[in-house]
Amino acid sequence: MRRILSIAMLAAALSACGNKQDPAAPPPPPEVGVMTVQPTTVPLQEDLVGRLAPYRSADVRARVPGVLERRVYQEGSDVKEGDVLFRIDPAQLQAALGTAQGAEAQARANASNAKSAADRARRLAPTNFISKSDLDNALAAERSADAALQAARASTRSAQINLGYATVRAPISGRAGKAQVTEGALVGQGEATLLTTVDQIDPLYINFSMSAGEFERIRSMQLDRSAGGGEVEILLADGNVHDQKATLDFSGDVVDPASGALQLRAIVPNPDRSLLPGVYVTLRANMGLQSGVFLVPQAAVLRDASTAYVLVAGEGDKVVRKPVRTERAQDGQWVISEGLVAGDRVIVSGVPKARPDAVVKPVPWTPNQAQSAPAAGAGAPPAGETSGAATSEDASAAPAEEAAGQAPAANDAQD
Incomplete structure (x- = not known):
């Protein structure tokens, strides 16, 4: 029994010593990752949406009346300038050409007779064997016959041209579209019937627009447009950049009153015909190089109701x-034009632990720091907490310890 009392007294003494606490030491300053910024030069890029359009587009129409005999080309194939696309029945046109040629032959004969009569009158005029009036009439007949011959020749030429139009050829090189009429249809009757369309798709135009305010802002900036200015990249649906770069070749000077936007256009090579007209594409236009700006990771820029701001480790490591003024987001970073100076240590990681006027412990920040931190702590419980596995082990171990501690007590009781 005395042994039990001594054990209880010893436990009470140890408990009293454990409850006695030392004065609390001040916590160390929180550790934050900082990035020392310097002014740099970056391209001014604008993300826009544009639509591809053919470099040239030509409507192929029936220019003479007739029945469409045959479609020669393969729909959707590439054709060259001058290739035959359609044939129109030439029978009536050939007959018209024959009529014009007959009229021309008659006019030529009349002109020859009139010339002979005029030459005879010219020879007789000095001998006074012909009157002045007869001479004038002969010369007038010669001139009229020549004019009639010229008109007959023009009619023949017109008939030949119309006969040539019976063979419909490609006006430009490009890709021929779907035929708009079928064989056997009557075309060119009263109006030039549309047969098909040929589009030149190498190169292609990209039509896009920009708000007038944004255009004026960019134009007022001091940009170096000699290095890559005017280049336009095309972003494909899978996120990759098209291997061919476009070049800005047109900028409108009239603002659309309906949309308040300005029309722009770029031209892009398309040698493999992978880009098709009519498709909407995402563009990244390079307007020039902007100097004297700072690049800061997006995680470092905070916002409140009035402005954007960053936290900087200043003198004495005080926050x-x-x-700041953010221009735009670019490649996961903010482009900042105002608010920072060279050498500022911007807090990038550990921002929630930093408070203005508080002292922190700055350490260099690396871009992969944010990704490596979760990986390092994967599976580990936060500081001051225990995992569920550890808790269950302690819970299972406690009864064993109590059982072990009760065994001597039971033995002493027996003694």
Whole structure:
């Protein structure tokens, strides 16, 4: 029994010693990752949406009346300038040409007779064997016959041209579209019937627009447009950049009153015909190089109701709040034009632990720091907490310890 009392007294003494606490030491300053920024030069890029359009587009129409005999080309195939696309029945046109040629032959004969009579009158005029009036009539007949011959020749030429139109050829090189009429249809009757369309798709135009305010802002900026200015990249649906770069070749000077936008256009090579007209594409236009700006990771820029700001480790590692002006997001970073100076240590990681005017412990920040931190702590419980596995082990071990501690007590009781 005395042994049990001594054990209880010893446990009470140890408990009293454990409850006695030392004065609390001040916590160490929180560790934050900082990035020392310097002014740099970056391209001014604008993300826009445009639509592809053919470089040239020509409507192929029936220019003479007749029945469409045959479609020669393969729909959707590439054709060259001058290739035969359609044939129109030439029978009536050939007959018209024959009529014109007959009229021309008659006019030529009349002109020859009139010339002979005029030459005879010219020879007789000096001998006074012909009157002045007869001479004038002979010369007038010669001129009229020549004019009639010229008109007959023009009619023949017109008939030949119309006969040539019976063979419909490609006006430009490009891709021929679907035929708009079928064989056996009557075309060109009263109007030029549309037969098909030929589009030149190498190169292609890209039509897009920009708001007038944004255009004026870019134009007022001091940009170096000699290095890559005017280049346009095409972003494909899978996120990759098209291997051919476009070049800005047109900028409108009239604002659309309905949309308040300005029309622009770029031209892009398309040698493999992978881009098709009519498709909407995402563009990244390079307007020039912008100097004297700072690149800061997006995680470092905070916002409140009034402005954007960053936290900077200033003198004595004290946190300073700096309002900034963000121009745009670019490649996962903010482009900042105002608010920072060279050498500022911007807090990138550990931002929630930093408070203005508080002292922090800055360490260099690396881009992969944010990805490596979760990986390092994967499976580990937060500080001050225990995992569920550890808790269950302690819970299972406690009864064993109690059982072990009760065994001597039971033995002493027996003694």
